[in-house]
Amino acid sequence: MASRNILQLLVMFAIATSAFATLSSTRYYNKVCPKALPTIKAIVKEAVKNETRMAASLLRLHFHDCFVQGCDGSILLDSTATMVSEKEALPNKNSARGFEVIDKIKAKVDEVCGRPVVSCADILAVAARDSVVLLGGSSWDVRLGRKDSTIANATLALFNLPNASLELPSLLQKFEQQGLNAKDLVVLSGGHTLGVSQCRFFRPRIYNDTNINRSYAKKLQGSCPQTVGDGDTNLEDLDSTAKKFDVAYFKDILKNKALLHSDQVLVNNRSTASYVKSYSNDRKAFFNAFGKSMIKMGNIGVLTDDQGEVRSSCRIVNSK
Ligand code: HEM
Structure with missing residues (x-):
């Protein structure tokens, strides 16, 4: 009985801490990698210069990430033998785009930082903001410190993402x-x-x-x-x-x-x-x-601190 109570308490604690996970300041990467944010901005700028629509696509990627188990980069994971990618879910399939730009940002940011310190989830949030600003919107402070998930959920993507015929x-x-x-x-x-x-x-x-x-x-x-x-x-x-x-x-x-x-x-x-x-x-x-x-929206269900991981590739979870 006592051990069941302890278990219940632990579960409640886990739920409470995950519900209250909060992001750190906009300066989260300033010490460990001061070039991180300027690098994201530069690559978004280049991509949008190549194709204006990319700004829209990157904004939408962040939205589609956040509505499925929180802003945790789960939309970026490719399918594996045991997991169906959210990219395969109806609202995303042949529709969500910009994945190559995120790959490019991730590779460059990891290079300038010297190691993988910037999460894919944070890259999505910053790239969305930078995209809006490039096409004439005004800026907002993106709080940082999101960690990346180790799972994707294609079923949840189907249920959570709104479709255009909804009332x-x-x-x-x-x-x-x-x-x-x-x-x-x-x-x-x-x-x-x-x-x-x-x-x-x-x-x-x-x-x-x-x-x-x-x-x-x-x-x-x-x-x-x-x-x-x-x-x-x-x-x-x-x-x-x-x-x-x-x-x-x-x-x-x-x-x-x-x-x-x-x-x-x-x-x-x-x-x-x-x-x-x-x-x-x-x-x-x-x-x-x-x-x-x-x-x-950028605060929805974020993983912080020792929850999740900072992926080395946005498409694949880190190997143990
Ligand atoms: C309210 C419910 C929403 C519905 C039903 C919806 C639905 C859609 C659909 C059907 C498309 C076209 C996709 C395609 O042709 O492949 C689209 C595009 C887009 N959506 Fe939404 N959306 C919603 C909310 C949002 C939100 C909250 C954002 C961002 C804050 C957003 C940003 C975009 C952008 C920027 C595009 C254009 C993407 C591109 O050109 O690549 N949408 N949306």
Whole structure:
């Protein structure tokens, strides 16, 4: 009986400490590797110069990392004989991208630091911030010290990551599950101010939805045929200024010109609609809120101290 009580206490302690794991300051790597953050920034800059869209892809990678067992770099792990990669899960497969850029950052950072001290999870968080800043957003402080997981969970990726056909209550629920509220949902959906979507994700919207501007739908139908399988991977911009971090995304929603169903439904209730309206004409408020919500998202389920590890390769767990 006594040993069962001790076991229960230990389990409770483990849960409590993991729930309270907090990140260290933005200066976490300053002593051990002062060149770490400038190196990440330089490689992100180079990658975005090569292809503007990469900024969007890197921002999304951090989001897809954080929503699956926390911001622990789990999305970066490749499949093994005993583990299915999150990359194989429906929301990521042939969709999540930027893995080669993360590999390049990791290799260079480890080289300048002289050994692997910067976690893949931290690289994702910093690269997301640097990407937003490069395309015109304002910066936020990324607290550091995330450790990398030793497991991935493709099933959880399927359940936790929202898809574009969801209605507002389900979107709210998926965010609430992560400790994020209605405001965070609207603000972070504002990430769709950057980047593109494949036809297969917005096809139902442009043929079936009624809350879509008619001429906008018609235009999109030109590049995204109704038949499933035709033009599935054709790309369209997520907002009218997809290479610029701005408030056009919110203005577009108010004109019924959101590309994704999940974006348009943000005006379906009074509370979320009021955020959409206020950000549509207040760039400063949106930028400010975006940083705050990104910090909140970046704190989800982080591993710190002796939890997890700093991987040598972001694709593979360290060997024992
Ligand atoms: C609210 C629920 C969300 C849904 C349903 C959703 C869904 C999607 C879908 C379907 C795509 C297109 C993927 C493709 O074509 O391969 C996409 C792209 C994107 N998403 Fe989301 N997303 C959501 C939230 C977010 C959040 C919170 C962020 C970041 C803070 C984000 C950032 C992005 C970016 C930047 C892209 C463009 C990626 C690129 O061009 O490579 N999304 N999203």
